Amino acid sequence: MKNTNELEEIVASQRARISELEALVKYYEERFRLAMIKQYAPSSEKSPPPEQLGLFDEVENTADLTQPEPELEQITYTRRKKKGKRKDDLSKLPVEVINYTLTEEECVCTECGGNLHEMGHDIARRELTIIPAQAVITEHRRAIYACRCCERSGVSVPIIKAPIPEPVIKGSLASPSAMAHIMTQKYLMHSPLNRQEKDWERQGVNLSRQTMANWVIRCAEDWLQPLYDRMKQQLLEHKVLHADETSVQVLNEPGKKATSDSFMWLYRTGRDTQKHIIIFEYQPGRAHIYPQKFLQGWSGYLHTDGYGVYHMLPPEIVVVGCWSHARRKFSDALKLLPAEGRRKSPEYQAIERLGFLFHLEEKWKQLHPEERHRRRQKESKPLAEAFFSWLEGLRVLPKSALGKAVSYALEQKKWLMNVYLDGRTELSNNRIENSVRPFSLGRKNWMFCNSIKGADASSVVYSIIETAKANGLKPFEYLKFLFETLPNSTISAMDSLLPWGESVPLSCRMPLAEAADD
Numbered sequence: 001m002k003n004t005n006e007l008e009e010i011v012a013s014q015r016a017r018i019s020e021l022e023a024l025v026k027y028y029e030e031r032f033r034l035a036m037i038k039q040y041a042p043s044s045e046k047s048p049p050p051e052q053l054g055l056f057d058e059v060e061n062t063a064d065l066t067q068p069e070p071e072l073e074q075i076t077y078t079r080r081k082k083k084g085k086r087k088d089d090l091s092k093l094p095v096e097v098i099n100y101t102l103t104e105e106e107c108v109c110t111e112c113g114g115n116l117h118e119m120g121h122d123i124a125r126r127e128l129t130i131i132p133a134q135a136v137i138t139e140h141r142r143a144i145y146a147c148r149c150c151e152r153s154g155v156s157v158p159i160i161k162a163p164i165p166e167p168v169i170k171g172s173l174a175s176p177s178a179m180a181h182i183m184t185q186k187y188l189m190h191s192p193l194n195r196q197e198k199d200w201e202r203q204g205v206n207l208s209r210q211t212m213a214n215w216v217i218r219c220a221e222d223w224l225q226p227l228y229d230r231m232k233q234q235l236l237e238h239k240v241l242h243a244d245e246t247s248v249q250v251l252n253e254p255g256k257k258a259t260s261d262s263f264m265w266l267y268r269t270g271r272d273t274q275k276h277i278i279i280f281e282y283q284p285g286r287a288h289i290y291p292q293k294f295l296q297g298w299s300g301y302l303h304t305d306g307y308g309v310y311h312m313l314p315p316e317i318v319v320v321g322c323w324s325h326a327r328r329k330f331s332d333a334l335k336l337l338p339a340e341g342r343r344k345s346p347e348y349q350a351i352e353r354l355g356f357l358f359h360l361e362e363k364w365k366q367l368h369p370e371e372r373h374r375r376r377q378k379e380s381k382p383l384a385e386a387f388f389s390w391l392e393g394l395r396v397l398p399k400s401a402l403g404k405a406v407s408y409a410l411e412q413k414k415w416l417m418n419v420y421l422d423g424r425t426e427l428s429n430n431r432i433e434n435s436v437r438p439f440s441l442g443r444k445n446w447m448f449c450n451s452i453k454g455a456d457a458s459s460v461v462y463s464i465i466e467t468a469k470a471n472g473l474k475p476f477e478y479l480k481f482l483f484e485t486l487p488n489s490t491i492s493a494m495d496s497l498l499p500w501g502e503s504v505p506l507s508c509r510m511p512l513a514e515a516a517d518d
Helices: 004-040 058-062 148-153 176-187 193-202 209-235 289-294 308-312 323-335 346-363 369-392 401-411 413-421 430-446 452-470 475-488 491-497
Strands: 144-146 159-161 240-252 261-269 278-283 300-303 317-320 449-451
Touching: 144 148, 176 193, 176 209, 176 430, 176 452, 176 475, 193 209, 209 261, 209 278, 209 452, 209 475, 209 491, 240 430, 240 452, 261 289, 261 430, 261 452, 278 289, 278 452, 289 308, 317 413, 323 346, 323 401, 323 413, 346 369, 346 401, 369 401, 369 413, 401 413, 430 452, 449 452, 452 475, 475 491
Parallel strands: 240 300, 240 449, 300 317
Antiparallel strands: 144 159, 240 261, 261 278
16 A cells, blocks of 8 residues: 555646646647637737827826816817728829710700700710730731842842841740730739630630740740849848748759748848839748858848848848737737736737837838937837846746747847847838738749749749839839830840839839838
């Protein structure tokens, strides 16, 4: 029979095991609830406006006890102006007029029987009419000239042909408009080539996906690649950049299984520039050697997420962390709590503190970088330091959602605080994540690239299209312009053909072009 000490040890061991299993069950419950929230709940991470934040003794700081209480009629409510809603501006669209008139027999006065005359017209209604895409064959005929005098008396007769523009692909049916259509359908509207093949068939054109793929690769290599290289050169002239990466599957890649992931790396300029540049670069892996090679010889501030390979870059590249990623983890932890207890939770307090930093940044959005830097040092940086001091004082379970959020923020502190080194930096890396999104949406439709050449061509075309969008251009019109111009231009004219170049016609520009920051 077991003695008392042995029984106590067994009970203690069982209690420890029960506590361990309860913690494990709680962990899996959190993971399950978070998965459900991410799948079905709204994904907004917006913080409440500053007037709703209860932190940092705002009431005490803003109250003026020497002022009398306001009268009832002095307390007014101002409706907040809605953002993002535009009026229907159709003034830039061409207008087709349909006139409705009476016949000669109907032009009779109902009172006296005299003839009616037209005194004017009114616009009964306006409609938005769509003209579907239509495939036609364009024949390029050139005149051939000969000399009559030489024909009569000469030994030889010179034949002169009228000059015509160079084709986008010699010996093929590809036209500038066809290439622009295929590329925008795939890389802007996310329609894979097999769907486009069916669409061409419905228009009576037998154009295979293989032919379209060859056209895309050929045009990317021959005409868009030099433009891409020049854009990359100009990107690296900026001192503030953003970087991110996302997976892509390449079926026929030497030394790798078809199911393995490769990566599309992205780099783009910051907000304080008139030339918004977005560069995609295909690479077989996700190691630090790829951004290091891309950024070789460059120094400046690089906005990234918390992925560790960026922290392995040379010291002349100052990595600036993303406060949105830190806030996101507290936001996820908050969603796991019951609604009635959220406002008093550490998760809510963390989001409040971070939200105030973001609201300050919104206030300073239009300031000159030097003034923004000064304001940050005076107002924002002390709040950020107080936030980390507050985190260090929290007692949390390491494996809980809150514990992981706290650990992540403290681990990233060094890079998060780098935002206070320069007024040109930003609080988040959302700018590059917005550029990744079109690629991610397209990947869901076309799923993979067949070859390395296809992946490289995709990176070039995506770079041209996304840069065009960021600078207020219409991608189809811009690509059509490029394929009409590049086969007939020289390398020296390359800069004028960039999205901000003086040779780009007004027809390529959006009627309501907005800055990339908005």
